[in-house]
Amino acid sequence: MSFLNKVGxxxxxxxxxxxxxxxxxxxxxxxxxxxxxxxxxIDRLCLEIGKKVYEKRESFPDSELEEKYTxxxxxxxxxxxxxxxxxxxxGAKRCPHCGIEVSLDFAFCPECGTxxxxxxxxxxxxxxxxxxxxxxxxQNDSAE
Ligand SMILES: [Zn+2]
Numbered sequence: 523m524s525f526l527n528k529v530g531x532x533x534x535x536x537x538x539x540x541x542x543x544x545x546x547x548x549x550x551x552x553x554x555x556x557x558x559x560x561x562x563x564i565d566r567l568c569l570e571i572g573k574k575v576y577e578k579r580e581s582f583p584d585s586e587l588e589e590k591y592t593x594x595x596x597x598x599x600x601x602x603x604x605x606x607x608x609x610x611x612x613g614a615k616r617c618p619h620c621g622i623e624v625s626l627d628f629a630f631c632p633e634c635g636t637x638x639x640x641x642x643x644x645x646x647x648x649x650x651x652x653x654x655x656x657x658x659x660x661q662n663d664s665a666e
Contacts, residue, residue, distance in 0.1 A: 575587070576591060576594055579591045602621075605621065609623045610641050613626065614626060615638055615639075615640065615641045616638070616641075617631035617633065617634065617636055617638050618636060618638065618639075619631065619634050619636035620633050620634045620636070624638045626640075626641075
C-alpha cells in the first residue's frame with residue numbers, strides 16, 4: 523500500500539467513525555427523548571392518581587399520607603382565603619356558599635340566595651411566594 527493510499531484509508535476510516543459516532547449520538551438523543559416522553563406520561567398520570575387518592579382520602583385513610591393530605595387541604599384552604607382577599611381588594615364581598623363576588627350593597631347572594639355577611643377587616647397581606655418544593659405542614663391552627 524502506497525503512502526497516499528494509507529492516508530486515504532485512514533481519512534476514510536476516520537470519517538466512517540465520525541458518521542458512526544453521529545448516528546450513535548442521534549440514536550441516543552432519540553432514546554433519551556423517548557424516555558423523557560414516557561416519564562412525562564408517568565408524571566401526569568401519577569398526578570391524576572394522586573389527586574384521585576386525595577379526593578378519596580376519607581374512604582381510604584392512609585397514615586403514611588396523612589401529613590401530605592393535611593398539607594394539600596391547607597393549600598386548598600389558603601387558595602380560598604386568597605380568592606376572598608382578591609374580592610375584598612376589589613371592594614366587594616364573597617358568598618360563603620358559592621364563592622362568587624357579591625357587591626357590598628347586597629345582603630344576600632344574587633346567585634344562590636345565601637346571606638352574605640359584611641367582610642371582616644383583614645390584616646395586610648405580604649407577598650409570599652410558595653414554590654412547589656416548599657411544602658408547609660401544619661399540625662393544627664396553633665402550630666407554626
Ligand atoms: Zn352564593
